[in-house]
Amino acid sequence: MDFIFQESVLPEPSPRRQRPDWLKVKVPLGENFSRLKGLMGQQQLHTVCEEARCPNMGECWNAGTATFMILGDICTRSCGFCAVKTGRPVGLDLEEPYRVAGAIRSMGIKHAVITSVNRDELPDGGAAVFAETIRQARLVNPSIKIEVLIPDFRGVEWALDIVVDARPDIVNHNTETVPRLYQAVRPQAKYPRSLELLGRAKKKGMVTKSGLMLGLGEEPEEVLEVMRDLRNVECDILTLGQYLQPTKDHLPVDRYVHPDEFRMFKERGLEEGFRHVESGPLVRSSYHAEGQV
Secondary structure (H helix, E strand, O other): OOOOOOOOOOOOOOOOOOOOHHHOOOOOOOHHHHHHHHHHHHOOOEEHHHHOOOOOHHHHHHOOOOEEEEOOOEEOOOOOOOOOEEOOOOOOOOOHHHHHHHHHHHHOOOEEEEEEOOOOOOOOOOHHHHHHHHHHHHHHOOOOEEEEEOOOHHHOHHHHHHHHHOOOOEEEOOOEOOHHHHHHHOOOOOHHHHHHHHHHHHHOOOEEEEEEEEOOOOOHHHHHHHHHHHHHOOOOEEEEEEOOOOOOOOOOOOOOOOHHHHHHHHHHHHHHOOOEEEEOOOOOOOOOHHHOO
16 A cells, blocks of 8 residues: 655644633543542552543543553653653553553443553563453453553554454554644654554454544545545544644644534545444544444
């Protein structure tokens, strides 16, 4: 498959403006939310819900679900959209899979999403810890459904094999944006490498999933082209959501995409052959993940 790349050009930063009504969410509250937050602290675990400042955190946590972020909370990459800390991680916590499994048991959840920071300094990118976390989760709950949201492992195929051999139910890897914007949005990533990873996972018998953020300056036709590229590697599930600037130091929002446009993308995605499309302003990779297996 051939790819044509253009120089990454983002729009000039626009003044911060008020979010439209469809992006307003309630502050996370509730007894179950407080209980889960305390549990995460006690187990010294990280969730992408907190680290990435997910707008659905209150809804998901009060429903008794969460996305666990393993391999620490310091990422070796510096993506322009992400609120997770960037730096040089120190050491590897080999007890983390057991604590995640313990939290899953305490929460009583039936569908677990496991993701991570990038650990490019490790030969396997952290793949062995992913696999051990899957195994330990299944020991405490043999019927659990497990989705992994993995990095690209720098294209190292044997690292992907380690994760696939642990047999998660879904392998998720986000393309995040359109190729033209990669240099600014994902400077250490490569669009063809992400597609190749998804294609390899599919050939190994996995249910595959990917997602994009909208509102970074992409054109609708570019989004449709990425959707076609994903279907060319037989990706099964697609998520589309609105990019929200986490801090003033991150990439600005170019526009707030109207819910009607998200509905259009969902219709087009189903026409392209995705078996499930989750598309809306507040959608994130793990949103309603339990219904996608």
